[in-house]
Amino acid sequence: MHGPVAEILQFIDLTAYSITFLFVLGFIGGLVSGFIGSGGAFVLTPGMMSLGVPGTVAVASNMCHKFPKALVGAIKRFKYGQVDIKLGVIMGIFAEVGVQVGITVQRYILEKFGQAGSNLYVSFIFVMVLVIVGSYVMRDAIKTKNAIGDAPSPALAKRLQKIELWPMLTFKTANLRISMWFLVPVALATGMLAATIAVGGFIGVPGLMYIIGATSIVASATELVIAFVMGLGGTLIWAYYGTVDIRLVMIILAGSLFGVQLGAIGTTYVKEYMIKYVMATIMLIVAVSRFFAIPKYLNELHVTSFTDGSVSFMTQLSFGIMCFALLTGASIILFNLFKARGLENALATRG
Amino acid sequence: MAESVMDYAVNVADRLKYKILAAHINTLPFYHDGGKRSALFASAMQESALLFREKAKTKALDIEHIGDAGKIGKVVKRLCHSNKRIEFIVIDQGIRREEVASQSPVPVFSVNYTEAKAGQQLTTTHHKPASKGVSIMSTTSRKRHAKSCLVFGGLTAGIYAAIFANQDIVMTYFTKGGLYALLPVATVFAVSYAHGNFTSSFWSALGIEGSKTTGKQAEVRKEAEERPEIRKDVRPRAELNV
Numbered sequence: 001m002h003g004p005v006a007e008i009l010q011f012i013d014l015t016a017y018s019i020t021f022l023f024v025l026g027f028i029g030g031l032v033s034g035f036i037g038s039g040g041a042f043v044l045t046p047g048m049m050s051l052g053v054p055g056t057v058a059v060a061s062n063m064c065h066k067f068p069k070a071l072v073g074a075i076k077r078f079k080y081g082q083v084d085i086k087l088g089v090i091m092g093i094f095a096e097v098g099v100q101v102g103i104t105v106q107r108y109i110l111e112k113f114g115q116a117g118s119n120l121y122v123s124f125i126f127v128m129v130l131v132i133v134g135s136y137v138m139r140d141a142i143k144t145k146n147a148i149g150d151a152p153s154p155a156l157a158k159r160l161q162k163i164e165l166w167p168m169l170t171f172k173t174a175n176l177r178i179s180m181w182f183l184v185p186v187a188l189a190t191g192m193l194a195a196t197i198a199v200g201g202f203i204g205v206p207g208l209m210y211i212i213g214a215t216s217i218v219a220s221a222t223e224l225v226i227a228f229v230m231g232l233g234g235t236l237i238w239a240y241y242g243t244v245d246i247r248l249v250m251i252i253l254a255g256s257l258f259g260v261q262l263g264a265i266g267t268t269y270v271k272e273y274m275i276k277y278v279m280a281t282i283m284l285i286v287a288v289s290r291f292f293a294i295p296k297y298l299n300e301l302h303v304t305s306f307t308d309g310s311v312s313f314m315t316q317l318s319f320g321i322m323c324f325a326l327l328t329g330a331s332i333i334l335f336n337l338f339k340a341r342g343l344e345n346a347l348a349t350r351g
Numbered sequence: 352m353a354e355s356v357m358d359y360a361v362n363v364a365d366r367l368k369y370k371i372l373a374a375h376i377n378t379l380p381f382y383h384d385g386g387k388r389s390a391l392f393a394s395a396m397q398e399s400a401l402l403f404r405e406k407a408k409t410k411a412l413d414i415e416h417i418g419d420a421g422k423i424g425k426v427v428k429r430l431c432h433s434n435k436r437i438e439f440i441v442i443d444q445g446i447r448r449e450e451v452a453s454q455s456p457v458p459v460f461s462v463n464y465t466e467a468k469a470g471q472q473l474t475t476t477h478h479k480p481a482s483k484g485v486s487i488m489s490t491t492s493r494k495r496h497a498k499s500c501l502v503f504g505g506l507t508a509g510i511y512a513a514i515f516a517n518q519d520i521v522m523t524y525f526t527k528g529g530l531y532a533l534l535p536v537a538t539v540f541a542v543s544y545a546h547g548n549f550t551s552s553f554w555s556a557l558g559i560e561g562s563k564t565t566g567k568q569a570e571v572r573k574e575a576e577e578r579p580e581i582r583k584d585v586r587p588r589a590e591l592n593v
Contacts, residue, residue, distance in 0.1 A: 011522060064535060068543035076551065080561055235536060242528030244535045246521060250514060253542055257550045265554060268561035344562060 011057065011245050018051045022248065023255040026065070028330045030256030034073045034263020035333045036279040037223030038201020040256070041066055042286065043322050045198055048248060050319065060238035061245045062198065065252045067231025069260050074224040076264040082217050084173035088225025090180075091187040091208075095200060095226055096233045098191020106195065116300035123297060126197050126290040133206050134283030140210075141276035157213025174214040174222065186211050187226070194230055201227065202283055209276075216275040217267060259330075266333045269340035278329050285325035292318040352399040353444045359462045360441050361406045369438065370413040373403055374430060380420035384495060393418075424454030431456050445563075496556040503549035510542055
């Protein structure tokens with residue numbers, strides 16, 4: 001299957017191993033995305049690169065697989081009445097602006113501090129955001145789990161919703177009314193994070209929950225719309241430069257669409273706090289994984305001097321932990337889905 | 352309609368000397384399956400109407416059957432307004448009480464009926480709930496999912512075969528950039544349509560579907576909260592001077 005073109009453009013050959021690997025990775029990533037609205041993408045880029053796919057092609061292909069997946073997930077969850085399309089589209093458009101800002105910042109850092117500095121910046125943001133937001137979400141998840149009855153909407157969101165600042169926007173499904181001035185920063189941050197670490201949802205979903213005041217079900221479902229808008233825009237740009245490897249995209253999609261459906265189904269069975277719980281777990285484990293990637297860049301900047309062996313070990317460990325994070329999230333989702341289903345079936349046959 | 356619900360309604364109506372208005376509400380009248388669902392609904396309604404009428408006859412009660420379609424809360428509201436003398440509502444099993452109660456101006460009751468209770472009764476009238484219509488519906492929906500699973504599975508396989516059999520040509524054009532960028536984007540849209548429908552019906556055909564009890568929660572809560580506040584009546588009144 002050696003096409004001359006494929007060799008010139010450095011697109012990899014597909015083997016049974018790489019196909020299976022991408023399919024499975026796609027499935028697990030899709031499962032998590034369908035459930036918490038994002039995620040999965042951060043493993044796919046390094047995953048593809050570990051197969052020998054060049055960085056740009058990996059990023060472009062990842063982006064190109066993300067938006068159809070988000071579309072399918074959003075449609076599925078729309079049928080369950082969880083998606084606020086208006087909120088998603090408005091957020092998505094501003095997130096797209098945020099992506100451009102994020103790229104500009106990245107480029108500036110790349111010029112000023114070189115590749116290693118840029119990588120260090122990315123890892124630093126990764127760890128910071130994930131640890132801070134992740135532990136906040138985790139704390140909240142535990143609090144809601146222990147609370148009796150419905151969790152009250154967060155105090156900050158409530159206060160912001162009361163501020164009447166033109167233009168006010170009303171969202172019917174999310175059941176809230178808030179000024180655009182509070183929506184835009186969340187969207188911009190989502191886009192900037194997406195441009196930096198490939199997963200905007202780690203800011204987008206908590207932002208929707210704690211700043212805008214949507215429930216975790218609506219927030220994670222709406223994040224899929226944001227991911228769709230952002231992904232479509234990004235893909236058009238990448239494809240304009242001809243860097244999308246459609247074969248990789250389709251293999252990952254083959255798996256991830258199975259996953260995203262199952263993840264979306266899962267949201268109808270679990271309690272609100274479960275989404276926060278899964279999200280926080282994944283974020284915190286991924287933060288640990290990125291922590292292990294930092295020594296490599298510090299070495300390149302000659303700040304530290306770890307041996308090559310330990311650096312490559314840590315790099316592998318970092319990828320391993322990332323996969324573990326996804327697997328943990330996926331197993332929590334599947335476990336709860338089938339447990340709740342079993343309960344419901346038992347009730348149905350009894351009553 | 353579950354027999355336990357009919358029995359309850361008949362007993363209560365007998366005791367209170369009420370009439371029964373049995374409303375059969377089709378919640379998905381425009382479901383896309385060539386009218387199969389509607390036909391099934393009609394037959395299930397006829398079946399339970401017959402049974403209900405017989406039960407009412409033994410106690411010499413007045414019973415009226417009506418069929419309607421739409422969202423259950425809205426239909427209940429409409430009925431209560433057009434038919435002023437509804438005192439309370441007994442809902443069938445499987446209907447969310449909150450959904451009805453949020454719209455209904457009169458009290459709403461649901462009937463709990465477990466197998467364990469049936470065993471405790473002295474007379475072993477262990478009737479299976481009128482499941483005929485229901486079970487038929489669930490098997491046909493499974494069959495329908497399996498069929499669309501095949502159709503979309505074939506379509507997906509076709510797209511994948513077309514792309515991977517012509518890898519060289521595809522990769523040449525798809526990576527040209529510029530306006531050719533629309534090619535990969537169009538392809539993934541096609542894939543997400545075919546494969547998305549395939550995977551959806553795949554899980555449904557396996558019986559893995561969204562929860563029926565919690566799925567509509569967001570929507571229901573919204574409806575409940577959106578009801579306008581009851582404002583104090585400040586209209587001028589004629590006062591009687593004595």
